[in-house]
Amino acid sequence: MIKDTLLYDLLSIKPDACENDIIVAYYEMAERHHPENLKEKNHDSISKFDEIKFAYDVLSNEQNRKFYDENGYEATKEMFDKQDEFSYDNYTSQNYYGSLINNEYDFYQTPKITKNLVFPLKVSLKDLYRGTKKNFDYQVLVICKDCDGTGFKKVNTDKKCPKCSDQEEDSNVRIREICSECSECLTCAGERVVQEEKKIEINIEKGMRHRQQIAFTGLSNQKPGYETGDLIFILEQSKHDTFSRHEDYLIMKHTINLTEALCGFKILFRHLDGRLKAITCSGGEYFHNQTVKSIPKLGMPKLNSSDYGDLIIKFSVNFPESKSLNLEKIKILEEILPPKRTIEFKEDEKIVEVTSKHVDKNFFDYESDDEIRYAVDENLPEEAFLIKEDMQEEFESNPQRIECNTQ
Structure with a gap:
């Protein structure tokens, strides 16, 4: 039983979140609440980031997380405060932003990071099944080589500019005097960065999923004085x-007619591996709407594994059109099929005959087959016996992030 969820709430995750969920959530929350990314750096912004970082350090450590789940926030904070090398009250200031002096923050010059460059990458289900490589062209800002990111032309350092040498240059403001010796860089027009066209090869591994992230470290936009974010x-x-x-x-969904449902049938389909597959169902094994079969090892490959999931086939049965059978054929069917059920009632009980009529299948707002239940393969794990169809194309709620080496 988890005592409280305060640290989980700070990262906007559920208590059953996996390690990858915690990392992704922390990255997003830290970037959003980092004081350097806010217009105003004040006590509240520092405290907020402090809490987020504390939540991550607790939940990302298996032992600390277990202690927190069992004992709650106050006990966890007290445990950290007792550690000689750690003080929660000075956590952010000592490690990231300096110490609190006269109620004003003296910020250390900690590395700043440019924002990540994020692109969607279209892939097919076949790509995710077989694995593939894709080339991607994109534009990125890089530090100007002609001025080394200063925004000014390179000049002889031994010779001072007569117009600029007498001016006292502030550490946070660049002098933009236009003269023969020091003027704006013609390549970047004083912007310190220029735009470049780049191409990168992306490896799509077998078993990757919709909404999964592939990250290339340090390939985002560059900016002088900043570390480069990820692509x-x-x-x-x-x-x-x-x-x-x-x-x-x-x-896979497959529709059969009533004859096939009762007498057997054969299915031919082309799998994602490119080969034709055949499924034969002999007569006597009756099929009905929502009958579901599973074929082992014909599903998606499991990421970083040689194993495969299963192929699930959901069957639906098309019945003959209304009044397409005459009385003679109906009598033949009655002789072949199991007998009708007998209805028992009291002889003295009054019976009222009523007439039914057809209703449009869209009369209700919901579909009656919104769930798939397995009719076979009792060896499947219990949690696999119920699959909601609306989850089939839904993004995996906690996408994995794959780190790639910088090219």
């Missing part, structure tokens, strides 16, 4: 004509 691609899977996906399952 991130978010996979956007397009819809497939035959298959949909749920985790490592591939799901």
Whole structure:
């Protein structure tokens, strides 16, 4: 039983969040509340970032997280305060922004990081099944080489500019005197950065998922005095004509007629590996609407594994059109099929005959088959016996982030 959820709430995650969820949530919250990214640096902004960093350091450590879950926030804070090398009250100021002097913050010059450059990357279900490589062209800002990011022309350091040498240069303001010796860099027009066209090769591994992130460290926009952020691609899977996906399952819908449902049938379909697959169902194994079959190892490959999920086939049965059978055929069917059920009632009880009529299938706002239940393969794990279809194309609520080496 978790005593309180304060630290989870600070990162906007659930108490059952995995390690990757915590990392992603912290990264987003820290970037949003970092005092250097805010218009005003005050006590509240520092305290907020302090709390977020504290939450991450507790929840990202398995032992600390277990202690917090069992004992709560106050006990965890007290435990950290007792550590000789750690003081929660000075946590942010000592490690990131300096110490509190006369109620004013003296900020250390900690590294600043440029914002991440994020792009969507279109992929097909086949790409995620087979794995592939994609080339991506993008534009990025880089520090101007002609002026080394100063914004001014390079000049002879031994010779001072007669117009600028007498001016006292403030550390936070660049002098922009236009003269023959020191003027704005013609390449970047004083902006210190220039735009470049770049191409990168992205490796799509087998088993990756919709909305998964692939990150290249230090390939975002550059800025003088800043560390460079990451270049991130978010996979956007397009819809497939035959298959949909749920985790490592591939799901396929197939419609058969009443004769096939009773007498057997054969299915031919082309799998994502490019090969034709055949499924034969002999007569006597009756199928009905929402009958579901599973075929082991024909699902999606599991990331960083040689194993595969299962292929799930959901069947629906098309019945003959209304009044398409004459009385003679109906009598033949009655002889072949199991007998009708008998209705028992009291002889002295009055019976009122009523007439039914057809209702449009869209009469209700919901579909009756909004859930898939397995009719076979009892060896599947218990949690796999119920799959909600509206989750099949939904982004994995906690996308994984794959780190790539800088190219």
